[in-house]
Amino acid sequence: MDKRAFSNLANLTSSDICFGLNQETDKLSLALLLQKFADQDLLETLIPRLDETDISTTVDHLTALIHKHLSKKEYHKLFLDESPDDK
Numbered sequence: 001m002d003k004r005a006f007s008n009l010a011n012l013t014s015s016d017i018c019f020g021l022n023q024e025t026d027k028l029s030l031a032l033l034l035q036k037f038a039d040q041d042l043l044e045t046l047i048p049r050l051d052e053t054d055i056s057t058t059v060d061h062l063t064a065l066i067h068k069h070l071s072k073k074e075y076h077k078l079f080l081d082e083s084p085d086d087k
Contacts, residue, residue, distance in 0.1 A: 006031055 076082045
């Protein structure tokens, strides 16, 4: 999927989230879902309600995806916000 496809996310709303049609729509929907999930108001409401199992399951799954799909260089740049000069 071309990175330019994600430029349309700003024009989409939660009602545009749809899974199961095709992989491109699934990927865009996932990106939008994750953006919505990271909304400050949602996090302030949701996080206090999570138990330890919810937290560890979520962290384990997300970190597994990061380690599976990002190189070490990408991880440091994209997730840790480190530049090569930071080391």
